[in-house]
Structures are given as C-alpha cells and as structure tokens.
Amino acid sequence: MRRRRPMPRSVKRDRWIALGLLLLVIGVAYLVLVHPWFTQPMIAVQDDLQALRERELRVRVQLQQAPEVSKRLRQARQTLESRPGFLPETSAELASAGLVQRLERAVVEASPGNRSCAISNRSPLQPESKNRFTRVAVQVRLRCGTPELASVLYSLENGTPRLFVDNLNVMAQRYQLSPNESGNGLDIAFELAGYLRPGASAAPLNNEAAPAAPNAAEASNAP
Structure with a gap:
C-alpha cells in the first residue's frame, strides 16, 4: 500500500492565498453590487416603516384624547363667556x-x-x-x-x-x-x-x- 506523499508547503500557501482572494472578491462584489442596490434600500424601508408606526401611534393617541380636549375647550369658552374680561367694543x-x-x-x-x-x-x-x-x-x-x-x-x-x-x-x-x-x-x-x-x-x-x-x-x- 502506497503512502500519500505530503503536500508541499508552497501548494498549501497557494490554496490559502486563493481562498483569501476569493473572499476578497466576494466582499468587493457585495459592497459594489448587493449593498447599495439591495441592503441600503431595505434598511431605508425599515426606517420608514418604523417612522410610520410611531406616527400612527401618535395619531391614535391624539384621536383618543380629542373628545376630552374638545370638552375642555368648550368649558373654557363657556367660562370666558360667563366672565368676559375684555371690553366688547371694537375700537x-x-x-x-x-x-x-x-x-x-x-x-x-x-x-x-x-x-x-x-x-x-x-x-x-x-x-x-x-x-x-x-x-x-x-x-x-x-x-x-x-x-x-x-x-x-x-x-x-x-x-x-x-x-x-x-x-x-x-x-x-x-x-x-x-x-x-x-x-x-x-x-x-x-x-x-x-x-x-x-x-x-x-x-x-x-x-x-x-x-x-x-x-x-x-x-x-x-x-
């Protein structure tokens, strides 16, 4: 039975260099082709969705408070009308x-x-x-x-x-x-x-x- 001859060190080094170059090419390709055309737009869409959710929450809170605000506004107007502080004349x-x-x-x-x-x-x-x-x-x-x-x-x-x-x-x-x-x-x-x-x-x-x-x-x- 024959024994495998050990791989020369130069061949191992070349393989690691080739693997590194491959990873480098993949990274550059991602940065050039994938990130600006896919990742960044997706991040922007997620930010917009988050902003819309927060805005919707604020609108819901304001709508829930609208009846109470209207009630207090009517009470304030009635109080001012019952106790007028300004002169009624226009000049x-x-x-x-x-x-x-x-x-x-x-x-x-x-x-x-x-x-x-x-x-x-x-x-x-x-x-x-x-x-x-x-x-x-x-x-x-x-x-x-x-x-x-x-x-x-x-x-x-x-x-x-x-x-x-x-x-x-x-x-x-x-x-x-x-x-x-x-x-x-x-x-x-x-x-x-x-x-x-x-x-x-x-x-x-x-x-x-x-x-x-x-x-x-x-x-x-x-x-």
Whole structure:
C-alpha cells in the first residue's frame, strides 16, 4: 500500500492565498453590487416603516384624547363667556364711550338725581398698547359722599366686562351739590380703565373733536 506523499508547503500557501482572494472578491462584489442596490434600500424601508408606526401611534393617541380636549375647550369658552374680561367694543373710541356710560350708570345707581354724588369731569385718555393688550382709560373726577363713593367703586370693579380703577386719589372737601346740602364730602380723582380684545382697533382718540361735557349739576350751578 502506497503512502500519500505530503503536500508541499508552497501548494498549501497557494490554496490559502486563493481562498483569501476569493473572499476578497466576494466582499468587493457585495459592497459594489448587493449593498447599495439591495441592503441600503431595505434598511431605508425599515426606517420608514418604523417612522410610520410611531406616527400612527401618535395619531391614535391624539384621536383618543380629542373628545376630552374638545370638552375642555368648550368649558373654557363657556367660562370666558360667563366672565368676559375684555371690553366688547371694537375700537378705542367706542370703548371710551362705553366706559363713560358705565360710570354714569354707577353714579346714578349710587345717587339717583345726583343728590349726593356727581361727575365733575371725565376725559378719555389715549389708548396704551405697550403690553400685549390695549388699555383704554377715562380720567374721572367725582364729588361724592363716602357711602356713595364705595357704591360707585364696587359697581365699577365688580361688573362685567372687568374694569379697573387706577391712580385713585381721595380728598376731603366742602362742596354743595344742591343749595339744601351742607357740603361735606369727598373730591375723588381716578382712572377708569379696561382692555380691548386682541384685534380691536387701537387708533388714537380725537379728544378735540369730542370734548368731555360738564355734569348737569355743574351746569345748573353755573352763573
């Protein structure tokens, strides 16, 4: 029986070199032919599918929350409508006139016939838009007794829409609203202010075209 002759080392080395070259060729072929045309598109498709799944999940969550969000939005709108904070007028000029009307109503309710409280002056101020909302104000001067003043201020600050009494200045003074009164009372000055809704016209007022009219009590006492 013949023995196999051992393979020469050079032949083994050549085989390993050939195997390495074959693997190298296969790797290059994969990188050139398979990876860019098959593997990369498949990876991109998987990423797109994952993004779509996440988007679908977010949409489902939003749809599930939609009834609750709509309910809360309706509640918020009802709350705002029941407690309006902005003046209903669409311009600063109309809002100033509305403030004067609110003031006159409050004074008449506190002192019917202006027997113990009267408006001595009311002058619209220019609107201010320094902040997000436009402030409309009227400079007011009253001559009232103490109970009447408290009633006027309470009526102005607790009505709707919300009004603000700023820069209040009260001085004790003797005056007469009618010849039959002793003339003990208060001289009051303040700014009656409110805020326009966003989007309302905040054009400057033309105070010269419509000066403040004197109160009827002053007109009756004029010479």
